[in-house]
Amino acid sequence: MASAVSAAPTATTTAAARPPGYYVRQRLWQNRPAVAGLAFIALCTLVALLGYWVLPDNSPNANHGFVQIQKEGPGLRVRFLRLPLPNSVLAEPAADNNIFHIWLHGREVQAEEMPIAAYRRVDGATVAVRPWTPEGAAPAPWQQVAMHTPIKQLFDTQTHYRTYALGTDKAGRDELSRLLLGTRISLGIGLVAVLISLVLGMAVGAVAGYFGGWVDSLLLGVMTVVWSIPGIMLVIAISLALDSKGVWVSFVAVGLTMWVDVARVVRGQMLSLRSATFVEAGRVLGLPTARLIARHLLPNMRGPLIVLATSNFASAILLEAGLSFLGLGVQPPAPSWGLMVKEGYDLLGTQAGLWLTLLPGTAISLLVLSFNLLGNGLRDAYDPKTPVAV
Structure with missing residues (x-):
């Protein structure tokens, strides 16, 4: 009986010793709309902190666009042909590969890209490509492109698909x-x-x-x-x-x-x-x-x-x-x-x-x-x- 009586003041003392900040946090956590707002702000903050590291297009200002695919709707999937840029155009490798430089400024474009609908081999150094056109538009004429990579390696190393989950803007950017x-x-x-x-x-x-x-x-x-x-x-x-x-x-x-x-x-x-x-x-x-x-x-x-x-x-x-x-x-x-x-x-x-x-x-x-x-x-x-x- 004595132990039960003595336990009550201890619990009261512990509750009274809690700082005001404890009650502020408790009131905040029981407010579901406020917690939902805080969660969305935290998510946006995480995206902002990660920046270019998590972007599908990590070029500076996400500004790498293509006129051929401008103003396309969400879910667009396009195949690209990648052509090397001249050495004079490329960014300094040391700066471009630095993770902090990429986080702050993005990564400069390292190759010229062309959206294509189809391709076919011409000879050992040339490939014919048909540029991409919107659905319902007339097919574009074939174009011949000179390659520096052997044709047998071309579509393993120099083509890739890119998906635009939310479509493209008026400049063809993601x-x-x-x-x-x-x-x-x-x-x-x-x-x-x-x-x-x-x-x-x-x-x-x-x-x-x-x-x-x-x-x-x-x-x-x-x-x-x-x-x-x-x-x-x-x-x-x-x-x-x-x-x-x-x-x-x-x-x-x-x-x-x-x-x-x-x-x-x-x-x-x-x-x-x-x-x-x-x-x-x-x-x-x-x-x-x-x-x-x-x-x-x-x-x-x-x-x-x-x-x-x-x-x-x-x-x-x-x-x-x-x-x-x-x-x-x-x-x-x-x-x-x-x-x-x-x-x-x-x-x-x-x-x-x-x-x-x-x-x-x-x-x-x-x-x-x-x-x-x-x-x-x-x-x-x-x-x-x-x-x-x-």
């Missing part, structure tokens, strides 16, 4: 490869934008909220002015100031348009916390203001900032897609999802226009939806009133 590589740009621009907005927003909001007075009024006025300027106009101004419209300019420009949200949240939290007892104790102990803000005040805002970061992540992806659609963001031939939507939109009315618009549009929608679901789940997880399943 749509699946460009969609997968587009995750790197979308997640990259979201990450950079969120980091810039967090650093700048926390700095401005913390200073405004902690010191108050004329400093708060001045910084609040700056926030209000920046808030009133459309994000697209800011991106255009930043691009003109830097005289560039490259990928990294888009990353920085989107980040500089989103810091006001963070600054306003941090300022509001700082105004409510600066008169707290632990802050007064820190001042009495002589802690430097910078340490008091960075080590004691900002960590108390971790929950709202994480929720806001996920929301800003989704907003950054949408903003980048919109800018690329308008031609103000990532420039061709980079596989931005917004740019791919624009290319498909230009083909609407044709058979290929529907899926070339639908595929990148669906990718954008799913990724943005995942971040919004995760943000809603985190908001509920950090709310102490949300029940926890035992």
Whole structure:
């Protein structure tokens, strides 16, 4: 009997000793839509990290296209004849075979390829090929191609089949490869934008909220002015100031348009916390203001900032897609999802226009939806009133 009585306080003490983060995780894991969003984000992150290593077309920007097979539907399977390139055109072997170089930049094309429908031998150094034509089109005339490899080895070493699971775009490029590589740009621009907005927003909001007075009024006025300027106009101004419209300019420009949200949240939290007892104790102990803000005040805002970061992540992806659609963001031939939507939109009315618009549009929608679901789940997880399943 005594042992049963003594066991109860032990269990109560163990449960009470659990840190707040335990309950946050429990609330998050019991939110199935948030977990589904997190799983999709993790999958996209894995694809973005692997990059060119997992692409069917690992040429730079997945830009290896063929005019003969442009705007073909999903499931296309084509046979290619591979012809060696002159040595002057080939990339440096040492750089091209480096796995980190391939991961970052892709692999340069090492051979000229021709889609073929049929072939036949002419003599020991020449082969006749019939170029590939779309289904229903008239067959192309035969062409003679001089080979450097003996004919008996030709179709063991210099021909191969390639399947385009999601079809090809208007330049004959693999749509699946460009969609997968587009995750790197979308997640990259979201990450950079969120980091810039967090650093700048926390700095401005913390200073405004902690010191108050004329400093708060001045910084609040700056926030209000920046808030009133459309994000697209800011991106255009930043691009003109830097005289560039490259990928990294888009990353920085989107980040500089989103810091006001963070600054306003941090300022509001700082105004409510600066008169707290632990802050007064820190001042009495002589802690430097910078340490008091960075080590004691900002960590108390971790929950709202994480929720806001996920929301800003989704907003950054949408903003980048919109800018690329308008031609103000990532420039061709980079596989931005917004740019791919624009290319498909230009083909609407044709058979290929529907899926070339639908595929990148669906990718954008799913990724943005995942971040919004995760943000809603985190908001509920950090709310102490949300029940926890035992």
